[in-house]
Amino acid sequence: MNWKKIYSERLMSPEQALKQIPDGGRVVSGHAAGEPTFLLSYMAEHKEWYHDVEICHMVSLGKNEYCREDMTGHFRHNALFVGGGTRKAVKEGRGDYTPCFFYEIPRLFESSLPVDAALISVTPPDQNGKVSLGVSVDYTKAAAKNAKLVIAQVNDQMPYTYGDSLLDVSEIDCFVEHSAPLPELKPSVLTKVEKDIGYNCASLINDGDTLQLGIGAIPDAVLLSLKYKKDLGIHSEMFSDGVVELVEAGVITNEKKKFLPDKMAANFLMGTKRLYDFVDHNKNVAMYPADYTNDPVVVAKNDRIVCINSSVQIDLMGQACSESIGLTQISGVGGQVDFIRGASMAKHGISILAMPSTAKKGTVSRIVPFLDEGAAVTTSRNDIDYVVTEHGIAHLKGKTLRERAKALIAISHLVFREELIGVYEERFHCKFE
Known part of the structure; x- marks a missing residue:
């Protein structure tokens, strides 16, 4: 017919x-x-x-x-x-x-x-x-x-x-x-803390790497810090306006990608009209269902993939809660674990959980002895790789519980370190040095 x-x-x-x-x-x-x-x-x-x-x-x-x-x-x-x-x-x-x-x-x-x-x-x-x-x-x-x-x-x-x-x-x-403008999400206004986090994350990204990024202040800050990189690629669940800027600046070329070369792969997009106009009839943008882009086995086909996500709270063992505050559900798992596991399977892949060291205007530490009661474990301590705050980078993969705790304390906010050191010394029966 x-x-x-x-x-x-x-x-x-x-x-x-x-x-x-x-x-x-x-x-x-x-x-x-x-x-x-x-x-x-x-x-x-x-x-x-x-x-x-x-x-x-x-x-x-x-x-x-x-x-x-x-x-x-x-x-x-x-x-x-x-x-x-x-x-x-x-x-x-x-x-x-x-x-x-x-x-x-x-x-x-x-x-x-x-x-x-x-x-x-x-x-x-x-x-x-x-x-x-x-x-x-x-x-x-x-x-x-x-x-x-x-x-x-x-x-x-x-x-x-x-x-x-x-x-x-x-x-x-x-x-x-029914004709209507698409809903828009404006780029974040970045604070110094977020810019410092972006800089720290960018230090782990090399020329030719493929990126997975979410949306919000921290991904925007990471993209802002990548202006001097070369030949980056995109394989992500989504991307936003910051990626468009790097494409136009010649930073994102997708030329070094081994999987879906020359294509920016994603399954959804969210940003402003600038983004929507950029992707319209753009054959360099390839949209696929989530069971393809986010399948860890598919993610792992990207050599040198760097996956960057955020978290609400991380305990001294490296367990990360990225979706709730105690029993209150504020978001969801999304693609965080999909990409973290895919990156761990990829050749030279790494994953990063990036977050400010504090919440509630500096009154609460995000690095804690124990997750809040009722908090969901989004990323297990077995999956976690790098954790980044404005105070530095903690590499946890392959580290003992004691080494993990020490590395996380080193990137916590100074106001809370003494308390965390006290917990460390009691738990591991040794001095924090």
């Missing part, structure tokens, strides 16, 4: 499409800047249509109206990664958190988390009847492939990306056209 005929027959109003979502069903929403915000807001405006519908996703940049108290009985959120707009609902019991490695999420939609409806955001069809998932391929493509019902917000402001980002119009049940 002609793809234009399929498209026209399945083009409908938001009401016609969204009323097909069944009571008690699981709705998986597109991720981050690929979230179909118009469709979700429309559902919330018409909450009376729905009963006990689960809204499932990772990071959201939308309004999260379905998490409000007045949505009880209509919607319940299932977070695969808790974000700023969903934390309150999860903490207060109107939502749930499902722990999972990012690379395994597409597989969950084939088994433990069957999908009744996928709400996705796509480009208009190309000349071959293909739509691009643009900035959100990650788990979004798997959700669409496994859903009983696929509803697409067709947005002419979504950038068209390559790699494995395409769906045929025949794979989508309902098309709702």
Whole structure:
């Protein structure tokens, strides 16, 4: 059948499409800047249509109206990664958190988390009847492939990306056209602490290395410190505006990559319009699902990969909590462990957990004798490699518990070192020297 005929027959109003979502069903929403915000807001405006519908996703940049108290009985959120707009609902019991490695999420939609409806955001069809998932391929493509019902917000402001980002119009049940700017995340304003952390991380990066970076102040600070490096590459779960600057400066060329050479590989993108314009129809950017980019075995194909992630708290054994404050879930595992394990399997790969040495305006140490009660161990002491703060670098891989504790104390904040040294001497029955 002609793809234009399929498209026209399945083009409908938001009401016609969204009323097909069944009571008690699981709705998986597109991720981050690929979230179909118009469709979700429309559902919330018409909450009376729905009963006990689960809204499932990772990071959201939308309004999260379905998490409000007045949505009880209509919607319940299932977070695969808790974000700023969903934390309150999860903490207060109107939502749930499902722990999972990012690379395994597409597989969950084939088994433990069957999908009744996928709400996705796509480009208009190309000349071959293909739509691009643009900035959100990650788990979004798997959700669409496994859903009983696929509803697409067709947005002419979504950038068209390559790699494995395409769906045929025949794979989508309902098309709702709605043009809207993508949600933007502005670059961070960097403090001296963050710049120092970035400098320390950059000292571990060599010309020709391939990078995995997240988003936020510390990744931005790392990128800022890389302006004098050469021939860097990108294989990451995501990247943002800072990468664009280094491409334009000739620092990131991807020419030394052994795996996916000459391509910046990622599964989602989040930043400003500058980023979205950069990736639009850019054949040097390759977008793939998370079960490919984040699979540790795939990550390990990148020789000399450097993976940089952040953490909330690290204890003296090297256990890292990167997702909760005590029992309060503030984010999720994401791709941290995927890449840390992939880097450990790669030739000359290294992984870095970078964080300020303190929190709460310097009143709390992030390097602690024990993780807070209830805190999740995100990265185990067996997986951890480098830890970086503004005070230096601690290399933990292959070190004894005593050596680890000593190295971590050396990069803690001076205000807390005496207390940590006291714990060290009591635990290991020796003087700290």
